[in-house]
Amino acid sequence: QTVVTQEPxxxxxxxxxxxxxCASSTGAVTSDYYPNWFQQKPGQAPRALIYxxxxxxxxxPARFSGSLLGGxxxxxxxxxxxxxxxxxxxxxxxxxxxxxxxGTRLTVL
Amino acid sequence: EVQLVxxxxxxxxxxxxxxxxxxxxxxTFTSYWMSWLRQAPGKGLEWVANIxxxxxxxxxxxxxxxxxxxxxxxxxxxxxxxxxxxRAEDTALYYxxxxxxxxxxGQGTLVIVSS
Numbered sequence: 001q002t003v004v005t006q007e008p009x010x011x012x013x014x015x016x017x018x019x020x021x022c023a024s025s026t027g028a029v030t031s032d033y034y035p036n037w038f039q040q041k042p043g044q045a046p047r048a049l050i051y052x053x054x055x056x057x058x059x060x061p062a063r064f065s066g067s068l069l070g071g072x073x074x075x076x077x078x079x080x081x082x083x084x085x086x087x088x089x090x091x092x093x094x095x096x097x098x099x100x101x102x103g104t105r106l107t108v109l
Numbered sequence: 110e111v112q113l114v115x116x117x118x119x120x121x122x123x124x125x126x127x128x129x130x131x132x133x134x135x136x137t138f139t140s141y142w143m144s145w146l147r148q149a150p151g152k153g154l155e156w157v158a159n160i161x162x163x164x165x166x167x168x169x170x171x172x173x174x175x176x177x178x179x180x181x182x183x184x185x186x187x188x189x190x191x192x193x194x195x196r197a198e199d200t201a202l203y204y205x206x207x208x209x210x211x212x213x214x215g216q217g218t219l220v221i222v223s224s
């Protein structure tokens with residue numbers, strides 16, 4: 001049973017920087033896991049932010065960036081805005097199957 | 110504008126069946142893999158199934174193999190999920206998404222499994 005682990009919650013001040021991480025129970029996350037990141041606000045469908053580790057969708061704000069960090073996938077928000085308060089999910093690829101992390105609740109305070 | 114509209118959800122008894130549909134518009138449906146994902150109430154996201162452009166390749170999460178079947182009708186720009194032998198743990202909001210990957214999502218259709 002593959003488990004993808006994210007921080008359950010993080011808090012950041014407006015204008016600050018925060019990094020969310022995504023770890024795999026199978027070992028280090030590499031680009032071969034095609035990490036994806038999604039944002040979900042209450043009552044809304046998820047919105048795709050990042051695909052294949054670092055690539056942004058056309059609607060992804062510039063303050064969001066994806067990377068690999070210390071054997072994990074990472075999502076960094078620089079210059080956090082109040083509207084960034086949301087649940088963030090990572091998604092990893094495992095041989096024809098995809099597994100989500102449990103989500104990180106980001107509070108902007 | 111890409112649009113994905115799910116339908117077919119509802120209240121069903123354990124052991125029952127449903128067929129979910131997803132109507133796609135605003136893009137060339139035949140060019141894309143498509144996906145179903147779900148989210149149990151108050152819980153996280155779960156990938157359920159993928160299907161390739163012509164329906165010849167299908168992949169499922171282990172928990173639904175043998176019970177769920179993903180399919181598509183390219184003439185109707187539609188994606189389907191046949192769900193059989195429903196269990197309480199299948200209760201969720203079911204989303205369809207374009208696999209590009211998972212760039213566009215619908216608003217979901219709710220399946221409730223309860224007696």
